[in-house]
Amino acid sequence: MPVTYTKVEKITDAAAVKLAYKPTHPGLFEVAYAEGDYNSKLVAARPYAKGEILCKVEGITAGPKKYTSVQVGKDDHIELNSDLVFMNHSCNPTVSLDTDTMTVVAVVDLKEGDNLTFFYPSSEWEMDQPFPCWCGAEQCVKNVQGAKFLSKETMSRYFLTKHIQTLLEEREAAASAAQV
Numbered sequence: 001m002p003v004t005y006t007k008v009e010k011i012t013d014a015a016a017v018k019l020a021y022k023p024t025h026p027g028l029f030e031v032a033y034a035e036g037d038y039n040s041k042l043v044a045a046r047p048y049a050k051g052e053i054l055c056k057v058e059g060i061t062a063g064p065k066k067y068t069s070v071q072v073g074k075d076d077h078i079e080l081n082s083d084l085v086f087m088n089h090s091c092n093p094t095v096s097l098d099t100d101t102m103t104v105v106a107v108v109d110l111k112e113g114d115n116l117t118f119f120y121p122s123s124e125w126e127m128d129q130p131f132p133c134w135c136g137a138e139q140c141v142k143n144v145q146g147a148k149f150l151s152k153e154t155m156s157r158y159f160l161t162k163h164i165q166t167l168l169e170e171r172e173a174a175a176s177a178a179q180v
């Protein structure tokens with residue numbers, strides 16, 4: 001399928017952007033555009049119960065690791081090519097992006113308008129563009145760089161994709177081998 005999705009992130013006229021906006025998943029979720037750089041977010045367009053699947057992740061394409069890509073295997077990255085690319089990071093996420101089943105799943109009960117966020121290190125081992133986190137969660141990891149930089153204990157609080165579980169196990173095995 002042709003890839004025509006463009007992420008608009010530097011916004012000077014939110015009203016104009018909203019007017020031209022066509023949601024990729026109407027009725028399920030939509031982008032809440034905000035002026036400034038990287039201030040937009042993805043919000044629920046209807047309520048979801050904890051554990052409910054918001055959508056299947058379709059229309060993806062393989063590509064290099066970038067700030068917009070999602071890691072789906074030890075060396076594999078994809079582009080989402082939909083409004084899902086606006087899902088921001090939170091250390092207290094509202095959804096999980098399950099790259100094994102290619103679904104987005106609610107991890108809490110969601111109301112219409114709730115911010116859809118996921119924990120980026122649940123899929124990313126070493127991120128292309130690390131950033132300081134200001135999510136305000138009690139368990140905030142402060143520096144979002146990828147799972148490689150977080151302890152097993154911290155990672156155990158979150159939904160984890162299979163490739164991240166494998167990479168964490170390999171890291172632990174290498175660390176204990178180095179101690180002998």
Ligand SMILES: [Zn+2]
Pocket residue numbers: 090091092133134135136137139140141142
């Ligand atoms: Zn945080």
